Amino acid sequence: MCTTAGAVAGLGITGIEAAGGPAAVSAADADSKDMPRRKLGRTGHQVSIFSLGGEATVQQSGRQDEAEAIIDKALDLGVNYIDTSPTYGGGGSESNIGQVMSRRRKEVFLASKTQDRTYDGTMRLIEQSLKRLQTDYLDLYQVHSVRVNDDVDQALGRQGAVRAMEKLKSEKVIRNMGITGHKDPDVLIRGITRHDFDTVLLTLNAGDIHYRPFQEDLLEKAAEKQMGIIAMKVTAVSRILKPGGAVSMQEALGYTLSFPVSTAIIGISSLEEVEENARIAREFEAFSSDELARIEDKTRPHQDQANFFKHHW
Template identity: 60%
Template structure:
């Protein structure tokens, strides 16, 4: 296990960088030369490399929440998943906490038939070795598979969280054991709203991937977000964007942005993919279209979207209470 940075050193080396970024906007750090190439067909989602995993993952990927997590809507969930796979979406993200297992169960109904078409990711919210081992056994049963392509430490919120996961008999020790046994292939880290804690995490351990929130409003209260993106890129991590619409809050302000803008904004950064929760088959079609038509936005375009979002972020505090 590679655990390389103590908390005191981390705080000292990152505080000045975050202060320098201020509220200039995340667009100010974009380097167009680092945006990974993508290519698709008229009917299929384009793809990018998922960091050091070397897997080619669709730009739009399927999140395991929304309709997919509802146990009573298994038929609709299966239709959504099948349609996504038919259109070339090949990454599905879930977790045992989504729908109290309903998400994994619904996804498993499709995995029983189409497992070889999917890079399948789930998570452990337990920070201990034994708890993680119990969770993955349940996840594998619900997902109807004997392995996961990616297993992630779920929802890191603080330095203490990552230290517990990395400690002796912690979650990461269990994940390393599972990887050595071929039960999982890659190890990742996720977090919703504390880029500083995530940055501490990826500086402390060589995770393969990171799942992080990325939308035009976050930068106005999360100054470490740019540093997190750049550090993950330096480490060749697969960077997976989530919450690209701030749980649809950026659509609740008089039509502030469209999905073309929301997804285009996120994909204009050096991320591998964006996972999105889906409520209908029609949304799958629409998101594949947006991914297929995507072209990287200029710094000016990204900055203009941030400026459109900023007043609503300040007035209603949407983004801080979105998750």
């Protein structure tokens, strides 16, 4: 397996440089609370390096007041990107976000997804998503969670989801098109090779590199194509965090942001978590290759864990 030091050196650039520079806040962004920003590929958007994921408390219909408070706090602290999906909370995430979008839509680059691989299914889904999100357009619409090559082939077929997305883009219902995947970087490489997506949403953390790393060939390919690269699962679904894990949130988020990504989306459970992640983002300085390797070493699995993931990944 390629080491992190080798992967970063192979890209020929540090994470911040690859993502378009340190993205200092301009005078026009005085309300951003000094949240660093980076270029989101070819979209033209300068995105906060910490962005809000639509899972955790945000997706729970029975906790609407808490969800709205979290979303408002994130925006107040300079977050300007929100990612959601109709699958999160059975539409609860989109509905909760929609309550805030009804009054703060212009502050947000808003992204949702289609889990349907067909033209007709995608057209039905976006109509529902727009209604829940209380908006008439999305800044980004994504093919959700491609896992196997057949997912890509279906979505790109003559009556596939991508054809629907192209029509929606021509009608200005969506502004950009993306693809997402948690499981297999090779499937995502197939997707971004066969179609010129604007963004890719991928897993990137210090734990999963020991099983199936996304921060090697896939990251290099996406950077070459000048895509907006959005990272998720920065804590490996909390598997690598202390206590019981190996690293702190500052190390986990800093690790991910040290690669050539535009932003990292994080699901939030409390106002305290929003504030913590915003603070980490504001204080972020890219880790060296040695520091990245040290964090990876702390997350190295025991042999029984390695064997489990080898056979179940």
